[in-house]
Amino acid sequence: MLMDLSPSGFGDFARKVFHREFSSHYETIEFARKNAANFLSMANLLMGLSSILCTLNGSWQCAAWLLLIGFMLDLADGAVARQLNTCSALGAKLDDFADFTSFGLATALLLHTNSLLDALLVVVYVLAVLTRLCFYSSGIPFMYRGLPCPYASAILACASLLTGSHTVVLRAIFIIMILFMIDQGVYPHDKILESQLWKKMVFAGGVAMIVCSFYPLACLYHLVWSMSYILFPDVLWSFKV
Incomplete structure (x- = not known):
């Protein structure tokens, strides 16, 4: 079939092409909008999986840094x-699932020794994270029951970097973090990017520290x-708009 080359026919053809291109562009934008948070969660999951691979290959410093990046992504996705x-x-x-991978499995592997005691400690830590994610509900709006596992992971990652992955120090912190996570203490919902300006600045500072690789200042921060x-x-961290 030949295309109608008359002015009216060409105009109809142009409008159809424009409408099709506009619809496709709008659908792409809408898909990105609806899945923006999921992309961040997937990025967190990728950080956790990459951290596991780094630990298995002996690159424990890289593994710890990836967990800190995952920590920042987790704060942003919600x-x-x-x-x-x-x-x-x-x-x-x-x-x-991303939290369990990054802040459970990947974080637990920071304690990389061949000791049976340490292996049991790793298992207990993973179970504590699983318990915290699956079974702890505060029933109070904007509150958590038990220490959120991203903060436990960030502390362990920083301790690993600052102490050169000192086994005794990591064992002690692992035990403390397990107790905090399974405790019935209540913690505020960390809506940092939806709260006061100074909290947003704290988040921005954390991103800048990681991007600029200010080590060990980034770890201390x-x-x-x-x-x-x-x-x-x-x-300091109760939710206030």
């Missing part, structure tokens, strides 16, 4: 989902940040 109004059951499950959440949860 905020993005709420801001774009794209919260979903699938997104929540993906976030939990994230360590103090995470410790402040544990020691002063209500005074």
Whole structure:
């Protein structure tokens, strides 16, 4: 069939092409908007899997840095989902799976020794993270029951980097973090990117530290940040818009 080359026919053809291109562009943007938070969760999952591979290959420093990147991604994905109004059951499950991989399995492998005692400690840590993710619900709006595992992971990653992966120090911190995670203590929801300006600046500072590789300043920064959440949860980190 020959195309109608009359002005009206060409105009109709141009409008159809424009409409098709516009629709395709809009669908692409809408797909990206709906899945922006999921992309961040997938990136967190990728950091966790990469950290595991680094640990298995003996690159424990790289493994710890990847966990800190995952920590920042985890803080961002929930905020993005709420801001774009794209919260979903699938997104929540993906976030939990990414958290378990990065802050459970990958973090537990930071204690890389051949000791049977350490192997048991690794198993207990993973079970503590699983328990924290699956069974702990505070029943209180904007509150967590038990220490959120991303903060435990950030502390362990920083301790590993700052101490040269000192086994005795890591054992002690592993045990402390396990106790905090299975404890019934209440912690505020860390909506850092949806709260006061200074909290957003803290997040931006954490990103800048990692991007610019200010070591060991970046480790100290994230360590103090995470410790402040544990020691002063209500005074500093309660959710306020």
